[in-house]
Amino acid sequence: MTEHELRIGFIGLGAMGRPMVENLLRASFPVTVFDVRTEATEPLRASGAAVAPSLAELARTVNIVEIIVRTEEQVNAVLFGEPDGGIADYLESGAVVLIHSTISPAAVATAAQRLADWGIALLDAPVTGSIKGAVEGTLSFIVGGTEAAVTRCAPVLQTLGSGTIRVGEPGAAQRAKLINNMLAGVNSVAIAEGLALARAAGLSYEAVLEVVNAGTGASFMSTNREALLEMGRQSDLAGLGYKDLLLALQEAHSWEISLPVTAIATQFLADYHKNQPTQ
CATH class of the missing domain: 3.40.50.720 (NAD(P)-binding Rossmann-like Domain)
Known part of the structure; x- marks a missing residue:
């Protein structure tokens, strides 16, 4: 064809x-x-x-x-x-x-x-x-x-x-995507914690992100400001992130392996999404 x-x-x-x-x-x-x-x-x-x-x-x-x-x-x-x-x-x-x-x-x-x-x-x-x-x-x-x-x-x-x-074969691509989303989700939560510390210490987000992006803490999420802001603006995206991390945990369970860092990030996103005001 x-x-x-x-x-x-x-x-x-x-x-x-x-x-x-x-x-x-x-x-x-x-x-x-x-x-x-x-x-x-x-x-x-x-x-x-x-x-x-x-x-x-x-x-x-x-x-x-x-x-x-x-x-x-x-x-x-x-x-x-x-x-x-x-x-x-x-x-x-x-x-x-x-x-x-x-x-x-x-x-x-x-x-x-x-x-x-x-x-x-x-x-x-x-x-x-x-x-x-x-x-x-x-x-x-x-x-x-x-x-x-x-x-x-x-x-x-x-x-x-x-x-x-x-x-x-079918199913393998979903596993690879879940691993990608798992890493992105965990990284997003880590960035959120870093920026929370920056706020508590009186540092500007812009200055901290400039430091991070010039150093070893740089990542796709930290260097893509619009993606980071969009995640913060839309609780719906947090809900999708939670869904993907939950799928990753379920997949890990089926293979009898533990993902403790992912589990913590999943709970963070679940709590964040739950506490957002209803649109």
Whole structure:
């Protein structure tokens, strides 16, 4: 199948999904979108996307589906949901589903096995690179799946990102992403503690971060001020960080290893998220 024969369905038009679709449209891919929030679809309709009234209608017209929703339950509902069924009931044999969400590795592996019964391939493809990377088309994709599925989706991934790292079969990419998010989450909590000490000691955040970034304490989070500020501004992001660290702890438990530092960071984020005012 050539690049021009790819018909893309995109489900989940949030802060990451919308700019990803916009980049696909700019590259002249035919894209059909769906989101439970109809207000999220209209700007993309104006940009040239087709808008499906249901998951079934989307699945009937595409041969590649990209999913970037928030939770494992939402992913499963998209794939196999009731009462009308999920996209698996309507996709043609030979289609490929890409899961960009960060969910449990076991859920991805199970979904891959179930989809195989329909003749549908699953590409485990979580992303790194933040909203800025989604807008600029510089995301990095960690992928787990067959070489054939990776090759078929390569034109799409190359449009959306600057690199693809294949790490194994479905589920393996989620494990690698969880390790990345675990390290980023722990680092974010450590930075928050450092800045709390700076505030107590009467030091300016700017001066402390300048010192850190000139020394051995520098990291992606400390050198990306906007990402750090966004994490502080949005309790919702803290909730997502908590979700990812919790998934990492669950994965570690399945392998019977201990992650004590991650456990402490997870509790910190849980307490922070719980104590934020309701919007």
